[in-house]
Amino acid sequence: MTLAARAFTQLATWPDLTEAEPSCGVGRALGSAHGEIAHFHSDRDVDLCLTVRAIRRFEEHLTAAAIQLVPDSHWVTLRLNFAADVDLLMTLVSLALQAHQAWPDPSDSPRTRCNDHNGAVVARQNLGDG
Template structure:
């Protein structure tokens, strides 16, 4: 089982999330009542809709993480899963994303999946 499969299996058990297809068209997704939260694009790369305000709050910590890739102005971050600790980080960030979406839901008529970072970030192997 890949790290992304394990993460998705754990998150599918969360009562606030339901599964479906990512609105960007690539891979499965998990969504809350308000918005898409997670896109599983590959065996290692996961886009997380954290919201711009939450990214601003956590920016320094996210920037320092080797598992996180950010695109300026995007409300999404890409989490590259290389080890169990990265899965733990994803779980914590999904929790933060769910809370952020209670405060800052996606605007009506503007689906969150249109802005995910798929094909907008390059993840290089850790050295």
Template sequence: MTLAERALERLEAWPDLTAGPSGCGTGRALRSQHSEIAHFHSGRDVDLYLTDSAIRRFRDDLRASTAVRLVPGSQWVTVHLDCDTDVDLLMSLVSMALKAHPAGPAPAAACNFHRVTVVPRDSPFEPIRR
């Protein structure tokens, strides 16, 4: 069982989340009552819908994590699962995402799966979207 499969299995047990196909067409999704929260695209990569305000609030902490990838202009972050600690981080971020979403329906936002980022050599913390 991959780390993503284990994380998905744990999160499916949360009462505020339901599983189904992802809106982007690749992998499985977890959704809250109002919107998709996470897309499990592979055995290691999960896109998580945090919202602009949550990303701004925790930007420095998210950038400091080697497991989290930010894409400029995206309300989603990508979490790369390499170890059990990354799964624990994902659990915390899912909890944060659930709290960050408004009570009403969220606008549709494309996840990071089909986006390409290039990180300049001289600035590893500022990816450029192409």
């Protein structure tokens, strides 16, 4: 079983998450009552909707090598290479659920496209620059 499959199976048991059709049409997705949370695009790549507000709030902590940021995106991309990356994903999914529930913001529209459609994913870029 791949790391992504193991993570998906584990997350699908969380009471606040349900399997959903990814809006991008690629892979498998998990969502909550507040919108899409995660898109599993491959055996290693997962896009996670943290919201722009949550990304900015925790940006300095989102510098793990496994995390890639796209400026002004509501999503982060995780590359699952090691078991520790799955642990990081679990933590970030919890943060995403909290962000969607606690900090609803009209600019954090659930219709925002995941990073799978962005051509240039920028690793560890500070979103506050520029």
